[in-house]
Amino acid sequence: MSRPRRTNFRPKNTHILKKSRISKKLQVPKKPRERKNPESQRSLSGAQDPFPGPAPVPVDVVQKFCRIDKSKKLPRCRSKTRNRLKVAETEEEETSVTAARSELLLAEEPGFLEGEDGEDTAKILQADIVEAVDIASAAKHFDLNLRQFGPYRVNYSRTGRHLAFGGRRGHVAALDWVTKKLMCEINVMEAVRDIRFLHSEALLAVAQNRWLYIYDNQGIELHCIRRCDRVTRLEFLPFHFLLATASETGFLTYLDVSVGKIVAALNARAGRLDVMTQNPYNAVIHLGHSNGTVSLWSPAVKEPLVKILCHRGGVRAVAVDSTGTYMATSGLDHQLKIFDLRGTYQPLRARTLPQGAGHLAFSQRGLLAAGMGDVVNIWAGHGKASLPSLEQPYLTHRLSGPVHGLQFCPFEDVLGLGHSGGITSMLVPGSAEPNFDGLESNPYRSRKQRQEWEVKALLEKVPAELICLDPRALAEVDVISLEQKKKERIERLGYDPEAKTPFQPKPKQKGRSSTASLVKRKRKVMDKEHRDKVRQSLEQQQQQQEQQQQQQHKQEKAKPMRARPSALDRFVR
């Protein structure tokens, strides 16, 4: 470090700039429950509660937990149904309010790195960060010089406590990286393609030259799975207990590790597979292919769910962020692109990198790391789970060798890098989720707790066939079979029991029930229905017209901007 520099960076556990969780402006307009009899509620001493009723909850936090889409209009329903709907809505509101209240328990704040005016955070070296942070955090930055056994692949366990790495030349090791306690270290005497923890740190899957092996945390070989041969990449789906393997032979194989069965072996028909990642939101596997496409797979469907043409050259790396919203891809055409995964699959950001990124990874809070040769760039967005802007890197780091594997550590502001020179653990402030769920993935859990969790997780295992693009679609009614059943029932009965009976005018007295008046009344009802229909169709037409006009408007607005490029464009990087 040549010149003194003042920078503010806060790793995870420091509390300087507190973003208050309870916003001051937006308060839930929920009426504080008015007490019926204030006299009786008064305390013995005569003191009054200065804050009567339940504490207010910020609206935006409550909104986050609301799942019912109230903008969707429902068809007319009878009173009973309406009652049920109302109950469901009130339940949702109550639960979301309680959930919003419990946000208060998320005490930890994410860390951040902030340069002074005009200072580029990318220029801050790891050494500076280490100097500034507390000892415990500083200890999280370390280098392992392992030049002997070639470039390393790294993998953190789900709790973020353990680290496994495998060198190309057979070196496999697992350690508790926080305490630096080695769990096992072996040499498998075979090329190691990939390494991955299974559901807990006790099991380790290693993709070796020929077959897939599973070791325990003592380094004892438990299984050799010969049905998965020449595996290049591994992915573990924690909620389904599935180990997805991509092989040189072009097969994507799902192995259920809880029962040891192969659930599905899908032929991707795209040659060698060596780019794979999972979407943590819906457990869909993304495969990158040499023809520039990325395909999305589920074990239940034999064909790709979606195929996206991303690059002109082959795809080198794919990564999906933790919310399943964005996918980052890099290709042989030296491009780095971020795609929207919410139905459109269109590129949102793109930029050309000098050498192209060979490895990509998203952090829990949406930071994107890219390994390009021996340099690692990290881009950050403007908030949690926001789109990382590819303009200016948030951090850069140079390694002693070209990157071979990288992963953000869950619940720690650390990026693990495997390269030809060994392993580097790099501090990236603000990368990880500061609050962990102690029941789900507890970094500090004991052995007993782990066993307990394992049983629960196995009980809650999600069947493999439920993997689909939109997991919320499972909560929808299967309309096709519903209609099919309805049709069958109508055929069986010979009539439609739910059909609307034609209007039958009620008989009236005093000569008002004459045939003519009956017909008139019938006609009246018919006309009303017809009018309603016409009105509806008119409204639809109007909406369509509006949409069209909006589109036209957009185009008109977009055109002139393109037509007149600014003279300053040439200076843009």
Next chain:
Amino acid sequence: MTASRVAESLLALSQQEELVDLPKNHPLSVSEDEEDSDRERKHQKLLEAISSLDGKNRRKVAERSEAGLKVSEFNVSSEGSGEKLVLADLLEPAKTSSSPSLATVKKQLNRVKSKKTVRLPLHKEEVERILRELAFNKTSQVLSKWDPIVLKNRQANQLVFPLEKEQSAFAPIEHVLSGWTARTLLEQKVFNLLHKNKQPVTDHFLTPMEKASLKAMSLEEAKMHQAELQRARALQSYYEARAQREKKIKSKKYHKIVKKEKAKKALKAFEQLGKVNPTVALEKLEKARIMERMSLKHQNSGKWAKSKVIMAKYDLEAHQAMQEQLSKNKELMQKLQIALESEEEERGPEEVEELLIPGVVNKVQMNADGPNPWMLSSCTQDSREAETHEDLEELPEPVAHEVSESEVDEGPVAEEEILLKEFEEWRSLRRRSELSQDAELVGSQETKESSSQEKLSELRAPSQRFKENHQSWKPKASPTGTVPQAHREEPSLEEEEPLLLQRPKRVQTLEELEELEKEECSQSQEFFRPGLEGQQLERNPNNLSNAPKEKKKKEQMLDLQNLLTTKSPSVRSLAVPTTLKEVDDEEERDQKQMIKEAFAGDDVIKDFLKEKRDTIEASKSKDMDLTLPGWGKWGGMGLKPSAKKRRHFLIKAPGPPRKDKNFPNVIINEKRNIHAAAHQVQVLPYPFTHHSQFERTVQTPIGSTWNTQRAFQKLTTPKVVTKPGHIIKPIKAEDVGYWSSSRSDLSVMQRYPKQLSMSHKKQLKKNSVD
């Protein structure tokens, strides 16, 4: 006793006579020597029958020319007399004779006569039916009480059994702590503090008011109170109903009677008043006089009176009515000389004034000696009105005057109202005209009211308006620099516009915001814009229809190329990756790759497009082509049906458009995931009629993974909670706060249905008819 029996038998006889048409022509005893007469009778009958064929005098009264032949000891016949045998005739001798033995018989006879005949009893079936109906009504009434409870229980989130709850006994703390004293040092300290601050420690824990409120109403009392209230309400409703009924009566006679009665009452009241408080009574009379003087009511100048005047010449009654009116007038106008003489003398000059000044002023001066009568007029009016309210029942005729006068008094007020109404109308008219001009307000209520054509125009209006907006926006939006300014102006514009139009506007602003953001964040984005634009073009159906297909495909191609070959600015990163030992090798490889890319790029796109086309083709259900070449044409070689015909006979395959229709770089698999579908709900549960309704109720997860512990527990509470070891008894009225009352009478009815009184039955019948 014997006599009475005789009378009864006689009575029975007479009844028989009346009820049953006795076969006159068949005397009960036919002796042999009467055969001749029988024959004669037959002959006579035949003659009668023949004569009756004539038609004119079918009923010929048989004349009795001689003493009746048919006298039997068993029966009395009145044949030939043409009259029915009446009991009175038979009893004539008994009446006339004044033997003491017959006195009792006479009495009994009288008693029997005074009694009315008993009505025929109803059919057994009818009685049963009525009883059934009654029972049904009663039971349904009794059961309908339970409806709200049943509904409540059905909708309840949780039911707890057994139902009866122990009422938590209120135990004041001093009872609980009666034997407790402060022992430890801390306790003593605390108590000391409490004593110092004069806080209640043990006794007087509750203030008397609190105690009272605690005791205020027991459940029973509350129920009693409620019952009383109910009764009062019922009475009121009865009264109202009666008034309504009476009001509807159209009988003139009835009203006359009512009026007379009222008048009588009023007169009585007035007389009483005269006795009790003569001055007030006199004042009243005076007032009536004044009113009469002011009004023209009895001056025969009304419409009715005029008509009567015309009629009076010919109609005595009309004349009389006219006279009556006049006499009434006179009567009312008469001054009460006797009582007021002394007062009159005192008020000599005032009387002179009375001739000049209108009555109102007079009155004021009489009542209050205020200096300015005009100022007080309004308040006196009020007082007078109050008086009228008092007088309402006491003096009917003045009341009528009063009413009429009060109407006159209210004249100005009514005028004001009319003015207001007119103003309102004028306003609404202006509004309507605005509507027609600007077509701005499209309220949903208005659409309901207005006719369908208007609706159409109104519905179209916003779109037109929207267009206008666009036009107005164009110049603002086109230069990029002015966009923020325009954005700033937005809210004020919004405020002016009606609610309905706000939505589209807001969307615009949002989009603009996004665009602003985009502009700010990266220019590399702008390179994607052409691609996006292309998509929008495709989305637009107008453009689609215009552009030929091939051209569109080319566009798609171009799009893809645009998408993939964006020359985004390369990073001038701080740390450019250094090359190590294998520099040369890698560089060579890179270059090779570059060359490969340059050549292979097009292939990638082409292949992808081809793949997409194939998948679309494979998944598409085929259109049906029903063209028959040569149909309706002269046949021949190489005949091809015209494009128009082909289009006409092509039935397009149904189905929604593909999801990836607008995205050239994406192929989305449209096949259904059968494995996942097996886990989905396939039958709609009961109260739901549409799947979207049901989906909404299952949107929120109930697992503990997504909820807090408390919410989870609340969401998964059991529907029914039972206490182990307790018998669940059926619900009772006391459990829900009903009395056990009206059940008993029903059970009585069911037990003794035959003991119903006749009047009850009648009522029943009436009810059933109603």
